[in-house]
Structures are given as C-alpha cells and as structure tokens.
Amino acid sequence: MPVNVITLHQENLVEKYTLDLIAKQSSGALWYQNGGTVIVASVAVDEKPVEEDFLPLTVQYIEKSYAVGKFPGGFIKREGKPGEFETLTSRLIDRTLRPIFPKGYTYPTQITIMVLSYDKKSDLQVCALNAAANALYISSLPFFQAVCAVRIGKIGNRFVLNPSPEEMAQSNLDLYVSGSNDDLLMIEMRSLAHSPNTEPTNAEPSAFDISENDLLEALSIAKKSIAKGCLQYQQAFDTHKLPPLDMAFNIPAENPDITAYIKEHFSEKISTAIAQMAKSERNLGLKKIATEVFTSYGEAQGWDLKAILRAIEAQKVKIVREQILSSGIRSDGRGYTDIRPIDIQTNILPFAHGSVLFTRGQTQALVVSTIGSENDAQFQESLSDKGANKEKFMFHYNFPGFSVGEASPISSPNRRELGHGNLAKRALEASILEKSKTIRLVSEIMESNGSSSMASVCGGSLALCASGIPVRALVAGVAMGLVAEGEKYAVLSDINGLEDHDGDMDFKVAGSRNTITAMQMDTKLKGVSFEILEKCLFQAKNARNHILEIMEKARDEIVLNTDILPSMQAFNIHPNKIVEVIGQGGRVIKDIIERFKVSIDLDRENGGVKISGSNHNGVMEAKHFILNLIDSRADSDKYHIGEIFEGEVKKVLDFGVFVGLPKGGDGLLHISRFEKDKAPFIKEQIHDGDKIKCQILGFNKGKIELDLIKE
Structure with a gap:
C-alpha cells in the first residue's frame, strides 16, 4: 500500500x-x-x-x-x-x-x-x-x-520553546500560542506559582x-x-492536498433598497435600541423595528422579513463600529479606556465559608468559597498520570439562562462553562498560599453583559479572602476588545456583550498590579498584529489596577464568618507512632474523631497528620490529644502509677470518660471501671465539667488508664 x-x-x-x-x-x-x-x-x-x-x-x-x-x-x-x-x-x-x-x-x-x-x-x-x-x-x-502551535516555558530568565515535562516542572510560565504565518490566532497563558518541589511562602514571590x-x-x-x-x-x-470539493458559500445577498431605506428612516431607532444594553431588550427592540419596517413599507415592496432583519443587524454592526472608530464613543457612552461602575458585597451568605457578589455594569457574579480537607479533593485521571491525581483547588463556573434573559433549563456544564471555569482557576491558582486545604470556588452568574469570566476572577479572588485563605496578592480580570477597519483600530477596555459580538477580538487578562497570572485571546480576524497585542496588554494593566483599587477597599471591609469557618492543623510525628494513633482495629482514631468531631488524615510514610473540623477548639484539642498520646515517655515522667488526683471531665462517651490530668493531657476512665449496674447509665451520672476523683492505673502505648476512686 x-x-x-x-x-x-x-x-x-x-x-x-x-x-x-x-x-x-x-x-x-x-x-x-x-x-x-x-x-x-x-x-x-x-x-x-x-x-x-x-x-x-x-x-x-x-x-x-x-x-x-x-x-x-x-x-x-x-x-x-x-x-x-x-x-x-x-x-x-x-x-x-x-x-x-x-x-x-x-x-x-x-x-x-x-x-x-x-x-x-x-x-x-x-x-x-x-x-x-x-x-x-x-x-x-x-x-x-x-x-502551527507552540508552548513556551520560562526557567529563571530563560525562555524554553516546546519544553519537556521535566522542564515545565521548573517553569513559572505556561504559554500556549497558535497562529498562521505572521499572525497569532489564539493564546492561552498562565503563571505557575512555584516549582512543584518548592513549598511557596510569602518571601518567595x-x-x-x-x-x-x-x-x-x-x-x-x-x-x-x-x-x-x-x-x-x-x-x-x-x-x-486532495482535489477540492465543489462548495457554494452561503453569503446572503443584500438588497440595496432595504439597506438604503433602513439607513435613511431607521438609523436613529437602531441607535436607540443599541443603547438598550441588556441583550434581551436590545434584540426585542431590533425585532420591533424589523416588524415596523415590514408592515409599514416592506410588505408592499415584497421584502422578506428575514432580509429586513439581516439588513437591520448589518446596520447595527456598522453603527457600533463607526461610532467607536470615528467619534471614540462606545455604545454605552464610554470612552476606550473607561471601566463600568463596580459594586462589591462580601460574605452575604451567612452559612457559606466565603461569598462575594461582584457587579460590574450589567455583569454580576456570585462567587462562593468552600474550604475542606484532603478528603474533599477531586480525583482526576489522565493519560500522563501514573494514577489518579488529587485536585485540591477547584473553580466551577455556572451560566444559567436567566442571566441573559433566556428561558432555558439548567443542565450539566457545557464546553463554554468548563472553559471559563478553567480560565478563572488558572488566573487564581498561582496566588493561593494555602496549599494544605481543599478549596472549591463556584461562580454563579446572576447577570451577564460582557466578560462574566473576568467578573468571576475578581469575585473569586475576594471570595478566597472572605473565607480566610491567604493569597500572595489580589487578582483582577478584565476583557479587552478590538474594532479594526483597514489600518485604523481601537482597543477597548472592559467590553460589554455587544462589543464582544460585533468586535474583532476577545482578549482576557487577569493578574495582580504588576504581574499577569492568566491570559486568553480569541479573534475573528485571520490574525492579530504584535502592535495590537502590546497595546492591549498595557491598556489592560491600567484597567486591572483601577479594578484592584476597588477590590482592595472591599477586602479591608471583609468580616469573616468565623463561627463556621473550618480549622485545620497539619504536623508530623514519627512514622512508627502512626500505628498508635490508629489503635487496634482503628479504635483509637475512631475515638478521637467521635470525641472531638474532626476528620483526620494520616500519612504512614512520612508521619504526616492533618486534622480538620468545623470547630477550631475541637481541632486544637484533637491535636494536643494525639501529641500526648504518642509522648508516652513524657507522660511516664510526669505521672506515676497509683497517683490519685481530682480531674475535670472533658468528654463522656459510650465506652468511657476522658478526664483532664493535673499536669496536662487526658486519661481514659473506661466504662469497665464503673459498677456493672451503673455502667449503662454513665451519661446520666457524669457530665462534661464535673469533678471526679481518679487514680492512675498504668500506661498503655502512651494512653493513661484511670480507675475511679469511690467516695
């Protein structure tokens, strides 16, 4: 063959x-x-x-x-x-x-x-x-x-073209670019916070x-x-190349009479409809104009309603673009660099860990943060992984139809929602300092008229702060647009939906004041020049800094939902001691989890212990209990068998009572130490905070066993 x-x-x-x-x-x-x-x-x-x-x-x-x-x-x-x-x-x-x-x-x-x-x-x-x-x-x-497509990495001060996986592991830049000859068609970029072998700190920016x-x-x-x-x-x-197919391109022929009539008699009404910035209102206005043209004049001329609608749409696009290029005024009256009004409300959901309602013009994102432990991480599996990976930072973006006035049911996320969520995740991931917790951000788009993904980035950065997660810096996002005719062009900051639809480019940039964390460019043109890209980047920086000023003020006014925020403690013990924390048949760790209402993750290889729970005091008590449990030598030095003392009841459980010891730590008064006829009623006889007299019976793998001294 x-x-x-x-x-x-x-x-x-x-x-x-x-x-x-x-x-x-x-x-x-x-x-x-x-x-x-x-x-x-x-x-x-x-x-x-x-x-x-x-x-x-x-x-x-x-x-x-x-x-x-x-x-x-x-x-x-x-x-x-x-x-x-x-x-x-x-x-x-x-x-x-x-x-x-x-x-x-x-x-x-x-x-x-x-x-x-x-x-x-x-x-x-x-x-x-x-x-x-x-x-x-x-x-x-x-x-x-x-x-052609390429990927660029940056290791130190050196740029690497199409880096290997080992080189990407050391890179702080992930830039994917595709283009045709001298023109760039698509860009995806993110900053990588640190080498995977390096734990990030505030001192390592x-x-x-x-x-x-x-x-x-x-x-x-x-x-x-x-x-x-x-x-x-x-x-x-x-x-x-294979022999070309015989294909006719469907470019609807314009009726010059319709175009001329609409331009002469309805340009002002179309301009008024353009000013209706909500997509549903604008579309309704244009349809009313089309119906008016058809019933008042077009039907008698034999004009088709679809042809009238196409002519009105073409006139609308022409008005929008000419107004921008000729007068420097956009459809909503802004100049090229003006940002729409911004309003931010933080922690408006009382029982969410963190929440932010971010509104920019007619775009509104409710971003909610949930903090969890390693057990809450998402398992991801791909060809490049040896096994399933734990994804500890998730960003989920939802775009319900009501956000643009459409009567459509909510279903599983589509490609666009997954793409926007991934862009927001890439924008924020490098800014997160807290790596031990699992974090889920969900952006619910309440209203959309231009760049809801960038509103999600802004709201997401503040939602992290609103749930007590430390970040390197706040991250803001802005969508830039382009209108180009021949050699003449205009770069627009913070584009609305109309400018996205009728413009030539959607250029999203996210970052802090002096750094870029993520970028995405799509174009309807055959390519974008380097000159335009440079202008977009620096104009976006000014827009970003304007937004960050407002975000910083909102961050300073955040009141944390302290009572419901989960707490976590991570520490290491000797790997040989992990078995003592687990206990025979898992009895000890089950006792700790039940007593202190916490979740515990253990790493047998390095002795890592992670304790998380919804109550900070319970987490700290569990930590101290584990440290006391494994420190048997220290307990033997502090206490001796036969020692009698009066201690405070810390917790009453079905299997016994934990009693606070006078020199620190807890001892277990097992249910078997009570009289048989009274043991079933232990919770009715003894309560947290009671004082009881006990005697130290012995030490069992770090656990202090007690006996009850009868009065």
Whole structure:
C-alpha cells in the first residue's frame, strides 16, 4: 500500500506525518507521530449545508486509555464522557481553527483527533493541534491555511520553546500560542506559582512575577517559531492536498433598497435600541423595528422579513463600529479606556465559608468559597498520570439562562462553562498560599453583559479572602476588545456583550498590579498584529489596577464568618507512632474523631497528620490529644502509677470518660471501671465539667488508664 511519509523538525519536536494510510473515506486524514506519541486526525464534511447563518464546526479530541496500557477508570471499562482535559483541548483546537474558515461556509464539519499511543513526554495539546491543522490543510475543503502551535516555558530568565515535562516542572510560565504565518490566532497563558518541589511562602514571590514585558518577549519567540513552522507545512503539504470539493458559500445577498431605506428612516431607532444594553431588550427592540419596517413599507415592496432583519443587524454592526472608530464613543457612552461602575458585597451568605457578589455594569457574579480537607479533593485521571491525581483547588463556573434573559433549563456544564471555569482557576491558582486545604470556588452568574469570566476572577479572588485563605496578592480580570477597519483600530477596555459580538477580538487578562497570572485571546480576524497585542496588554494593566483599587477597599471591609469557618492543623510525628494513633482495629482514631468531631488524615510514610473540623477548639484539642498520646515517655515522667488526683471531665462517651490530668493531657476512665449496674447509665451520672476523683492505673502505648476512686 503506497503511503507518503513526511518528517519535519520543529523546536524540540520531530513530527512524522503519514498520508494515505488511514480513514480514506474522510475528507482528509493523517497519521501523526512524535516520539512514541501517535495521533490520528481526520476531517469529515456533510455535503448539504445548514440553512442558518453560522459555522457548524465540531472538534472532538479523544484520549484512548489503551494509549498508555490502562483500562478506563470507573465501573464501565469503556471510554465514555470526555474528561475535562479532553474538553478543554477540543476548545483549544476549535478556537484556533474556526477563524480560518471563510465567511459563508455553512457545511457541517467534524474534526476528530484521537490519541492512540502516548509516550508521556510529548505535549499532547501542541501535537493535537498540529495534527488537526494539517489534516484540515490537506483535506478536500476548497480553502487552506497553514497553522502551527507552540508552548513556551520560562526557567529563571530563560525562555524554553516546546519544553519537556521535566522542564515545565521548573517553569513559572505556561504559554500556549497558535497562529498562521505572521499572525497569532489564539493564546492561552498562565503563571505557575512555584516549582512543584518548592513549598511557596510569602518571601518567595519571584515565580509569581510574569510581567507584560516578559509576556511580549515570549510571544515574540512564539511568533517566529510559528512562522517558521507554517512555512515548513506549506512546503511539505502543498502537493498533497486532495482535489477540492465543489462548495457554494452561503453569503446572503443584500438588497440595496432595504439597506438604503433602513439607513435613511431607521438609523436613529437602531441607535436607540443599541443603547438598550441588556441583550434581551436590545434584540426585542431590533425585532420591533424589523416588524415596523415590514408592515409599514416592506410588505408592499415584497421584502422578506428575514432580509429586513439581516439588513437591520448589518446596520447595527456598522453603527457600533463607526461610532467607536470615528467619534471614540462606545455604545454605552464610554470612552476606550473607561471601566463600568463596580459594586462589591462580601460574605452575604451567612452559612457559606466565603461569598462575594461582584457587579460590574450589567455583569454580576456570585462567587462562593468552600474550604475542606484532603478528603474533599477531586480525583482526576489522565493519560500522563501514573494514577489518579488529587485536585485540591477547584473553580466551577455556572451560566444559567436567566442571566441573559433566556428561558432555558439548567443542565450539566457545557464546553463554554468548563472553559471559563478553567480560565478563572488558572488566573487564581498561582496566588493561593494555602496549599494544605481543599478549596472549591463556584461562580454563579446572576447577570451577564460582557466578560462574566473576568467578573468571576475578581469575585473569586475576594471570595478566597472572605473565607480566610491567604493569597500572595489580589487578582483582577478584565476583557479587552478590538474594532479594526483597514489600518485604523481601537482597543477597548472592559467590553460589554455587544462589543464582544460585533468586535474583532476577545482578549482576557487577569493578574495582580504588576504581574499577569492568566491570559486568553480569541479573534475573528485571520490574525492579530504584535502592535495590537502590546497595546492591549498595557491598556489592560491600567484597567486591572483601577479594578484592584476597588477590590482592595472591599477586602479591608471583609468580616469573616468565623463561627463556621473550618480549622485545620497539619504536623508530623514519627512514622512508627502512626500505628498508635490508629489503635487496634482503628479504635483509637475512631475515638478521637467521635470525641472531638474532626476528620483526620494520616500519612504512614512520612508521619504526616492533618486534622480538620468545623470547630477550631475541637481541632486544637484533637491535636494536643494525639501529641500526648504518642509522648508516652513524657507522660511516664510526669505521672506515676497509683497517683490519685481530682480531674475535670472533658468528654463522656459510650465506652468511657476522658478526664483532664493535673499536669496536662487526658486519661481514659473506661466504662469497665464503673459498677456493672451503673455502667449503662454513665451519661446520666457524669457530665462534661464535673469533678471526679481518679487514680492512675498504668500506661498503655502512651494512653493513661484511670480507675475511679469511690467516695
């Protein structure tokens, strides 16, 4: 079977593309290999276009468990619902390739990327995008554009192109960039707080510091690498494109009479509708105008209502963009750099650990924090992991239909919700100093008119503070927009929904005053120039600092829900002593958990002990009890067998009574020490705080056993 094998050398990548090997009935497919990683990418196209005016593109990135010799996790041993990494990678590829499809393309198109073998060294997201882009390039679709992806890390002061997993473990930057020739199509960036081998402290902020200049330098390196990669792809694949399909692009023809009539008679009403900033109100206003045009004049002229709606939409877009570029005034009356009014309310939910209602203009996010122990961590499993990983920081973003006035049911999170939640998580993760607790942030979008994900970042940073979690610095997020016509362009700070819809770019930046923690860029253009990126970054910094001033004032006024905040103590004992804490059949640890109302996590290997509970005093008492329990030598020095004393009852349980000792620590007065006929009624006879006379019977593995002295 004749096949074509093409080997290309990128930075730290040796990519081998095998053509004409698999999926020959698809519209384009290839077999991709980098090291021991093998990926199949295919493109399938339906012959019949959809009637609606949108691009019906679907991207599915799928990881097969057999790629690393594993069975799928869970009860059913078959791949099912995609994992979070698969969903986010699918979005990454979709957001890169969508802009290169021509206007009017309405044929249902499916791009499938399957990981068949994984060497645990390759960057799956870089490999997957390159494979998908080149499968699209050689496909039978009647358009093509070379696309390349790279990842940039930063170790010390050195930028690393397509770093290995070992290098990424030392990097404080994770920058993923895709582009075509000299243009950048999509950017994902996050700062990494520290090396995994280093425990962060307040005195160690350097890994948190990714500045605008650092990012621009990294983007410059990425741009050069992408241009070089695209040139290689063009030279390698130009002669291997499949014969193009005969496709008609669905670009609705404009009726010049409708356009002229609307412009002359209804421009003012359209401008008034634009000023209705709520999406539902604006759409309703435009539909009313269309109905008025149709009934008053259009029906007699034989105009179609859909054609009128299209003409009104086109006029609306034109008015919005011309107003911005010509007069410097945006649809809501703001200038290019103005931020919408901000209101912040903290800890408005009495029984949540932390809560913040963050409102910016007509965008409102209620972000709620919940603090837990290691037992509350989310288990995640992926191809690159030896086993399930514990995810101790979670950010869940929910976008109910009512937030934009839509009557839609609430269902499981979609790709957009997962993507926005992941962006907010990446923005905040580097700022968290507390690594021992499990933290869950949930952003409930109450109202949305532009960048609810960035409102979630702002609310999330304050929600951490509102639940007593220490952070390196507050983190704010802002969405930047772009309107470009020819050489003329305007960069907009804090875009609203209309500017997002009718503009050319959505550029989200999150960070502290002088650092960037996360960034995401999507564009409707064929690419964005470096000049525009630079202007966006520094304009976003000014916007971010304005928001942070307001957030800092809100942080100073936070009143913690102290009574319900969980407490945790982490300490180490000698690993050999762990068995004493557990006790025979787990009896001792069960007694401690029941007595002090706490959760306890033990690490047999290093002797780690983590105690958590909803009551701070109970946690501290449990800690002291464990320390006293294992310190048998010290107890023997402090007390002697036969010693009689009067102690205070600390806790009455079914199996006995814990009594406070005069020189510190507790002793156990077992139920067997009571008379048989009185033992069943121990809780009726003795109460917490009572004084009783006891005698020390002996020491058993650090536990002091007592006898009751009868009066």
